[in-house]
Amino acid sequence: MKESKKILIIGGGAAGFFAAIRAAENPSYQVSILEKSDKLLSKVRISGGGRCNVTQACFRKSQFLKAYPRGAKLLKVAFDEFDAKSTMDWFEKRGVQLKTEADGRVFPESDNSQTIVSCLLSEARRLGVDIEMNAGLEKIKPLLEGGFEIWVNGEMRFADKVLIATGGASKMAQYQYLYELGLKIEKPVPSLFTFALNDESLRALAGVSVSEVNLRAMGVEDAGAMLITHKGLSGPAVLRLSAFAALDMAKQNYTFPLFVNCLPQQNQEELREILLNARKDNLRKQMGKFSPFKEIPLRLWNLFLLRLRIAPSQIWADTTHKVINQLVEQLANLSLQVKGKNTFKEEFVTAGGVALENIDFKTMQSAKYPGLFFAGEILDIDGVTGGYNFQAAWTTGFLAGRAMAE
Ligand SMILES: Cc1cc2nc3c(=O)[nH]c(=O)nc-3n(C[C@H](O)[C@H](O)[C@H](O)COP(=O)(O)OP(=O)(O)OC[C@H]3O[C@@H](n4cnc5c(N)ncnc54)[C@H](O)[C@@H]3O)c2cc1C
Numbered sequence: 001m002k003e004s005k006k007i008l009i010i011g012g013g014a015a016g017f018f019a020a021i022r023a024a025e026n027p028s029y030q031v032s033i034l035e036k037s038d039k040l041l042s043k044v045r046i047s048g049g050g051r052c053n054v055t056q057a058c059f060r061k062s063q064f065l066k067a068y069p070r071g072a073k074l075l076k077v078a079f080d081e082f083d084a085k086s087t088m089d090w091f092e093k094r095g096v097q098l099k100t101e102a103d104g105r106v107f108p109e110s111d112n113s114q115t116i117v118s119c120l121l122s123e124a125r126r127l128g129v130d131i132e133m134n135a136g137l138e139k140i141k142p143l144l145e146g147g148f149e150i151w152v153n154g155e156m157r158f159a160d161k162v163l164i165a166t167g168g169a170s171k172m173a174q175y176q177y178l179y180e181l182g183l184k185i186e187k188p189v190p191s192l193f194t195f196a197l198n199d200e201s202l203r204a205l206a207g208v209s210v211s212e213v214n215l216r217a218m219g220v221e222d223a224g225a226m227l228i229t230h231k232g233l234s235g236p237a238v239l240r241l242s243a244f245a246a247l248d249m250a251k252q253n254y255t256f257p258l259f260v261n262c263l264p265q266q267n268q269e270e271l272r273e274i275l276l277n278a279r280k281d282n283l284r285k286q287m288g289k290f291s292p293f294k295e296i297p298l299r300l301w302n303l304f305l306l307r308l309r310i311a312p313s314q315i316w317a318d319t320t321h322k323v324i325n326q327l328v329e330q331l332a333n334l335s336l337q338v339k340g341k342n343t344f345k346e347e348f349v350t351a352g353g354v355a356l357e358n359i360d361f362k363t364m365q366s367a368k369y370p371g372l373f374f375a376g377e378i379l380d381i382d383g384v385t386g387g388y389n390f391q392a393a394w395t396t397g398f399l400a401g402r403a404m405a406e
Contacts, residue, residue, distance in 0.1 A: 004030045007404050008150060008159035010137045012040040014390055015376025015397035016165035017120045022401025024127035029405050031129045034152060036136030036166075041117045043167070047390070048105075049345065052113035054091065055084045055394070056387040057100040067388040069191070069244045070351055071381025075392060077361035082398045084391055094119050105387050137166070139177050142369045161371045161404045163364075165397065168350025168377040175353070183368065184355035186380045189250035191243045191351040195258065196340035197232035201303055206230040208297050213237055214264035217256055217338070220245040223264060228300075231342050233258075236385075239344060243384050246351040254341045260334040262296055271328045279316045279324070287319065288312020293331070304330045349382045349389050356380055363403035364396050373400040 012035030097109035108115040139151040224237035278292035291301035375396035
C-alpha cells in the first residue's frame, strides 16, 4: 500500500487547528500538529475575556480590511476565498451557535471560549489529526528532492509539506530558524496597547470617558471613545492608534506627544461661539460647575480649567476673550506626553513577522520554498480588536490547509 503523504502543522493555535482540519478532509494525507507547550489552543481559551471574539460581523470587504494596519493587501485576496461569513457558517455547521453583539463582535452563544475549543478539538479528532504536545520545532531544512527535515526536541523527522503557524513573537531571535532559510522577517513589535502617562491631574480623573475623541500622534489620526485610567489612556481610539502607529511608536520607545480633540464634531469657530454664548447666558454661574458641552464630563471640564489656571469658582462673566480662545485650544488640541505603554486586558498582537512579499496570497505557500506554508500571527498581518485577528488566523489557516492537501 502506498504510504500517505505527511503534512506537519507547527503550532496548535487557531491557525494551526483550522489548517489541520481543512487538510485532514483529504484522507490521502496524514496530518499532524506539533505543539511546543503542554496546552492546545491556549489563546483561543483566554481570548475575549474567556468568551472568544471569533470574528466581526462586517460583510463589506472594503470596510473589514480597514481594521488591518498590516496585511490588508494579502487579506483582500484571501477573503474572497474565506471571510467572516465563511467563519460563521463553518462554526454553525459544526453545531456552534453564535451571536453578534451591537458593535459587530461575534461570540459563541454560550459566552464561553471552551465551546470554540471543543469544536476545534472534536473536528480534529474526527478527521484523525495526530496531535503531539511538548514538541517544539527547532529547525527546518528544505530538501533538494522535495519535502523537509524537521528537528523537534533534538530528533529529526521528515514531512512532505510543512505549515508554520507558531503565532506572534516578541523577539527577532524567535524567527532565527526562518531567517537562516533566507526568509525576510519584518521586525516584531507589539500592537494593541494602551498609553502610559505620568500626569497627576489626569490620574485624578480615572474612570472618566469621552464617547468620541480624535487622537493624533506620530502623523496618525484615529477617532472613537477614550477612557482615562489610573495609568493613562485606554479605549478603542487609543488601541486603534497604537495599532496603526505601532512601528513608529516602538522606534520612539513609546515616548511621544499626543494631541486630543475632545470635541471633533465642532470646528474651532463653532467651539468659540458655544463658549461665548455660554458666557452670555450664564454670567453669574461658576465655571467649574457648568460645562457648556454635554459630551465633556464635568470632571474633565475642570481639568481644562485647571490647566489654564482658572479657579473653578470663577464666574463666567469674568472670562476674558483670551481665556475663551485658550479653552478652544485645550478642547480641540489638548497636548499630552505619552511616557510608555501598558497592556490592554493582557490582550496584544505582534506587528511584524514573516514578510508577505514572498507568500502566495491564495495558498499561503512560500514562493522560495514550495511545500512550506505560513498562517496566522507569524505572518506580518495584524488587526485591531474586535475579532479581526482570529479572522486572519482562520482565513490564512483555511487557505493553507486546503492548498497543502490539494
Ligand atoms: C489575551 C488575548 C486575548 C485575545 N483575544 C482575541 C479575541 O477575542 N479575538 C481576536 O480576534 N483575537 C484575539 N487575540 C489575538 C489572537 O489570540 C491571536 O491573533 C491568534 O491566537 C493567533 O493565532 P495563531 O494560531 O497564529 O497563534 P497562536 O494562537 O499564538 O498559536 C500558536 C501556537 O504555536 C505554538 N508554538 C510556538 N512556537 C512553536 C514551536 N517552535 N513549535 C511548536 N509549536 C510552537 C504556541 O505554543 C501556540 O500554541 C487575543 C490575544 C490575546 C493575547
